[in-house]
Amino acid sequence: MKITVLGGCGAWPGVGQACSGYLVEHEGFRLLLDPGYATLPRLLERVGAEEIDAVLVSHGHPDHCADLNPLLRARALGAEPPVALPVYALPGAVDAVLALDRPGMLDDSYRLDEFAAGAGFEVGPFRVASWALPHFVPNAGVRVSAGGRSVAYTGDTGPSPDVVELARGADLFLAEATYPEEVPREDHAFLSSARQAGEHAERAGVGRLLLTHLWPATPPDAALTAARRTYAGPVSVATPTTTFDL
Template identity: 70%
Template sequence: MQLTVLGGCGAWPTAAQACSGYVLEHDGFRLLIDPGYATLPRLLEHAAADEIDAVLISHGHPDHCADLNPLLRARALSDDPPPALPVYAAHGALDAVLALDRPGMLGGAYTLHEFPPGDRFDVGPFVSATWLLPHFVPNAGLRLSTEDAVFAFTGDTGPSPDIPRLAEGADLLLSEATYVHQVPAADAPYLLTARLAGQYADQAGAARLMLTHLWPGTDRTPLRTRPPKSSADPSA
């Protein structure tokens, strides 16, 4: 299993980095996860638009799905359009982005598979288990498994006891960490800190932790400091 990071900026892209976007590969199958703002140009540095085999989206915020539109355009409007792209997302999550073009323009470019977070299904060689995790909109935490590896991704989420379950024994936990030490009170139920992401990774016994969805302009130096195990404040 191989992960390529296309971007990890929260909310909007910067000149240096795209928003959330990841390609997970196994046995020649390329799964695009959360194609947020500005990820398509990064993707095309690694693979052509018609070389993506499926798309899986955690939730419907545009910094996680906006570049699905230009990806589908690149496939639908090519001289030799590839087969319809399987796209997996929670019910209604992609209504806005799929309505950007005139009705029917991209209809043959994708096949939409909607699921309730908490469902389990296969995507190519990956066994996918999902969890409903707290966010401003329905968000599916993702656990993708093959015979020899486990990848876990929180999407965007606030504190939840389900996160260590999602990431139990994972080879890699990719966790949102919008803030380093403290989330503003109004957003505390819906976003994580780097500190809490580290605690969840420890609880899960994940082999590695990668932080993403960092607020643009975040100083990343403190993110590499291991949090003290005594800290238990879910908003800290």
């Protein structure tokens, strides 16, 4: 099971960066997790659009799903369009993205499989478990497992005991860490800090912590320092092309 970071910026892509996007591979199956802003060019540096086997979206904010549109365009408008791409998302989460083109243009390029947060399901060789985690819009934290390995991903979330349950014993914990130390009051219920991500990782006993969704101006060292105050294991920041072979 291999995970490649396509981007890890929160809100909008910084210079030379991309927003949330992660390629998860196992036994030749390629799952794209959260195709946020500017992730498609990063993806195409590694594989063709037609080589993606499924997409899984944590929630409907565009920094997590906007590049679903150009991905589907690249598939639908190619010389030999591939089979419809399975897209797994919460109800209504990708409606706005799918509505960007003229009606019917992309209909044959995807198959929308909506799921309720809390549900479990299979995607190719992967087993997916999900949790409803607090955010400004409905958000599903997901745990993707295959071959005895697992990656846990929060999407974007405020404080919740379910974060620890999501991450418990995971080989890789991909945790939203928009702020290094403290989350502003107006965002406190809906976003997390690197320090909180470290606390969750320590309580969950994860193998490795990967901080993502940093505010574009946040120095990575500030996030790492904050997380290391509360988590004793290996920790890094999600940067494009970083790969983890579990």
